[in-house]
Amino acid sequence: MTTETKNLPKKDKESLKPPPTVEPINHEVNAYEVDRSPESAAGQEFSRIVMKQEAETGGLNLPEHRTARRLRQTDVLHNQQRHGNASTQRLISQRQRLGTGNIGHLQLHPEGADMSIDPTTVAEEVSQPARQETPSTPAAVDTPATPTTAPPAPASPQAMSMSQAEKVLQDSFGTVHKIVPGNIVLLDGRAAVWAKYDEVCIRLGCTNSKATPPRPWQNGDAQVVSPGLEGFADSGIVYVNKQTPLITATAHEMLHNNTAAGFRGAVGETINEGSTEYLAIKALNAAGVATPGGATAYPGQVAIVTKLIKVVGEGTLTSAYFGGADTLIDAYNTLQGSKAFSLLKPAAEALNTAVTDILLTPPSVEQKIAIVNSLLNGWVSDTDLDHIEMVVNSASGDKAAIATAIQPRIKELWSIGQRTRLRVILGTV
Amino acid sequence: MKDELEQLAHEAGELAQQVMSGAGEKAEQQQAVQALDDRLTALQGEVEGNSGHLLKWQEARRYLDVAQMVLRPHPETIPQQARRLSHEAFALAQQVAEGQADATTLDKARAIDEQMPALQANPEELTAAERLAVETAVTDAQLDILYVLAEGKAPTSIRLFHFLQNRGS
Numbered sequence: 109m110t111t112e113t114k115n116l117p118k119k120d121k122e123s124l125k126p127p128p129t130v131e132p133i134n135h136e137v138n139a140y141e142v143d144r145s146p147e148s149a150a151g152q153e154f155s156r157i158v159m160k161q162e163a164e165t166g167g168l169n170l171p172e173h174r175t176a177r178r179l180r181q182t183d184v185l186h187n188q189q190r191h192g193n194a195s196t197q198r199l200i201s202q203r204q205r206l207g208t209g210n211i212g213h214l215q216l217h218p219e220g221a222d223m224s225i226d227p228t229t230v231a232e233e234v235s236q237p238a239r240q241e242t243p244s245t246p247a248a249v250d251t252p253a254t255p256t257t258a259p260p261a262p263a264s265p266q267a268m269s270m271s272q273a274e275k276v277l278q279d280s281f282g283t284v285h286k287i288v289p290g291n292i293v294l295l296d297g298r299a300a301v302w303a304k305y306d307e308v309c310i311r312l313g314c315t316n317s318k319a320t321p322p323r324p325w326q327n328g329d330a331q332v333v334s335p336g337l338e339g340f341a342d343s344g345i346v347y348v349n350k351q352t353p354l355i356t357a358t359a360h361e362m363l364h365n366n367t368a369a370g371f372r373g374a375v376g377e378t379i380n381e382g383s384t385e386y387l388a389i390k391a392l393n394a395a396g397v398a399t400p401g402g403a404t405a406y407p408g409q410v411a412i413v414t415k416l417i418k419v420v421g422e423g424t425l426t427s428a429y430f431g432g433a434d435t436l437i438d439a440y441n442t443l444q445g446s447k448a449f450s451l452l453k454p455a456a457e458a459l460n461t462a463v464t465d466i467l468l469t470p471p472s473v474e475q476k477i478a479i480v481n482s483l484l485n486g487w488v489s490d491t492d493l494d495h496i497e498m499v500v501n502s503a504s505g506d507k508a509a510i511a512t513a514i515q516p517r518i519k520e521l522w523s524i525g526q527r528t529r530l531r532v533i534l535g536t537v
Numbered sequence: 538m539k540d541e542l543e544q545l546a547h548e549a550g551e552l553a554q555q556v557m558s559g560a561g562e563k564a565e566q567q568q569a570v571q572a573l574d575d576r577l578t579a580l581q582g583e584v585e586g587n588s589g590h591l592l593k594w595q596e597a598r599r600y601l602d603v604a605q606m607v608l609r610p611h612p613e614t615i616p617q618q619a620r621r622l623s624h625e626a627f628a629l630a631q632q633v634a635e636g637q638a639d640a641t642t643l644d645k646a647r648a649i650d651e652q653m654p655a656l657q658a659n660p661e662e663l664t665a666a667e668r669l670a671v672e673t674a675v676t677d678a679q680l681d682i683l684y685v686l687a688e689g690k691a692p693t694s695i696r697l698f699h700f701l702q703n704r705g706s
Contacts, residue, residue: 308692317686318650333683336676341698348695364699372703377624377696405673407666408616445596447550451603454557459620459670462611463557466602475595478588485589 267294267350267357268392277359277366280391285430290365292358294350301337301349305330308342355403359388367429374433378456379416382409383429386417408459415468416452419443421502439498442479443471473506477513484517493526497533511536538583542593545580549573549600556604563608570604577601615663616670619656622649623674623681630681630697633689635704646685653678 268276270289277287295301309316309325316325318333330337339348339361346361354360363384372380385406389399404410417425420439428436437449444452448467455463471479476499483492483499500510511534518536521527531537552569555561577597584590613621626649632638653675660668680694693701 305692312690312692314683314687314691317683334676334679336672337680338676339695340680340692341695342692346695346698361695364695365702367699367703369703372699377627402665402669406670408670445546445550445599447554447600448596451550451553451557451600455603457620457624459617460607463603463606466599466606474588475592478592482589482592 267348267352267354268359268397270294270358270362273358273362276391276395276397277362277388280394281366281387281426281430284426285366287362287366289362291345292361292365293345293347294358295347297351298337298349299331301339301347302330302334303327304347305334305337305340308340312342353403354405355397355399356385356388356392356405359391360384360405363388363429368432371429371433374437376453376457378409378459379413379453381406382411382413382416382456383425385410386413387426387429408461409456412456412459412461412464412468415464416440419468419470419502420498421504423501424498435498438495439502442495442498443476443502470503473509476500476502476506477510480510480514481517484514484520488521488526490526493529493533496530500533507535510534538580538587538590539593542580542584542590542597545573545576546593546597546600549577549597549604553600553604553607556607566604567608570601570608573597573601574605614667615656616667616674618652619671619674619678622652622656623678625649626678626681626685627694627696627700630684630694631700633685634693634697634701638685638688642685643688646682649678650682650686 270292274287274289281287295304306325306327306329309329310327314325315322316329316333319329337349338352338354338357339346341347348357348361367380367384375383385404389404389410392399401407413425420436420443424436424439428434440449440452441447444467452464452467455467479499480496483496500507514530514534515536518527518530518534521530528537552566552573556566556570577594580594584594626646629638629642629646629649632642656671656675660671663671677694677696680692681697684691684693684697
């Protein structure tokens with residue numbers, strides 16, 4: 109996508125050139141008018157947001173008169189360069205949310221279309237800001253913004269660019285894990301993926317064993333033997349179809365490069381792929397990118413992982429994904445029984461949902477209290493406290509009830525350190 | 538009571554694991570499930586008042602439910618079949634990548650390959666999500682089969698790439 113600039117004077121066009129690594133957010137942002145009433149609560153909130161943003165950015169160059177101000181594209185791009193797409197997205201969304209009455213208005217025009225200055229069209233584009241709520245897929249091309257040319261509307265959804273994917277993942281999971289992009293190459297359509305596969309096979313001297321009789325690999329073979337080819341890997345590089353209908357593709361593949369060593373083997377393909385796609389969807393949604401059904405991968409696996417999260421809690425899954433599978437398996441077995449994960453893994457691998465549904469029924473709060481009580485019976489080790497923490501953190505809604513039930517038992521602990529830790533776990537400090 | 542429940546949960550878990558693995562005689566396993574079920578049912582009234590006992594009883598019940606569900610005859614759906622075959626193809630590709638392929642590996646890969654077309658023969662019978670699942674499984678399997686048939690001298694599927702990456706290869 110490209111931010112519309114052709115109506116701006118040359119000086120502004122020059123100032124719009126972003127550094128190569130900056131990509132515009134996924135909206136055609138026209139200059140827009142903001143009328144506000146400082147006396148109103150919404151107007152004050154709006155002012156607070158703008159002032160906070162201005163303080164963070166060093167200023168958005170907004171005029172200060174009371175009844176109107178114009179945020180130009182230079183300001184949008186400036187904010188993007190300084191604070192990234194997510195920050196800019198939030199600012200625009202905030203203004204759009206306030207865009208009722210005379211508080212604030214955002215003019216959005218169709219992606220790829222020329223920006224209109226016709227008052228009627230402008231009024232329509234201002235009055236229908238819902239498009240902002242369900243943004244279309246971000247541009248996939250990992251190239252600098254080209255502010256002087258609006259690209260044609262994409263014919264189909266595309267994978268995110270590498271830098272966009274890295275940013276949305278870092279924004280969502282950066283506090284848990286520093287995202288490493290890895291070597292991913294986005295190829296322009298399935299034909300390009302077939303061609304690259306052919307190229308690699310010919311270079312490697314592959315034999316096409318599916319030909320009769322088998323013969324050396326030649327151009328065109330990939331399309332015949334793998335008509336649905338969306339990606340493959342060679343020499344440490346992952347090749348992915350940029351034109352994939354799966355909006356999460358780039359983020360998904362990038363997440364794989366960040367999974368804890370051994371996670372895949374320990375939890376199996378289903379939970380690994382389901383977790384990867386679940387986290388990719390979560391990151392994209394957090395960045396304001398919609399992930400409609402049919403535009404995401406591994407729906408069956410994601411459904412299983414979503415149920416698993418209802419048992420162990422999302423925090424446990426996320427920390428296991430980036431830090432090691434042991435915590436996930438340990439938490440799950442604490443909640444469902446010591447042999448439960450050894451049954452869940454093969455059932456999930458077979459996508460046997462009749463069995464996974466049995467194993468993924470979350471324990472009730474009464475059962476959780478019983479588990480914690482059993483862990484507190486007899487001599488209590490630090491590992492027992494680890495397990496209690498897993499139970500308590502498995503669902504935030506149950507925490508208060510567990511704390512109320514368990515609090516009287518804190519004094520039974522001999523160690524003052526353990527008593528303090530249990531209070532912290534229960535949130536009663 | 539506590540020890541008895543611990544023992545029941547242990548036996549039920551072991552049985553469920555065995556049933557899940559596909560090993561053993563189904564008739565014997567069904568008898569074992571029934572025997573454990575009877576023992577559990579007999580204890581049900583006694584565990585109601587004790588939350589710790591109830592918890593262990595419920596654990597045993599869960600394992601038995603799994604065993605019963607797996608033993609229940611049910612036809613394999615197309616997505617399940619696609620998933621199973623894809624998983625088998627992936628396992629063969631892992632063997633080749635780790636230099637553990639044997640004389641039967643290529644034949645097994647060809648046998649899986651021959652079953653692929655039937656999976657996508659009647660897409661109208663599948664939901665959109667099922668079609669996507671089948672297509673993904675088949676495409677992954679095709680790449681792994683190509684890799685096996687080329688005895689490792691071919692590009693890998695992305696999943697095999699990550700498998701090897703995690704192994705430090």
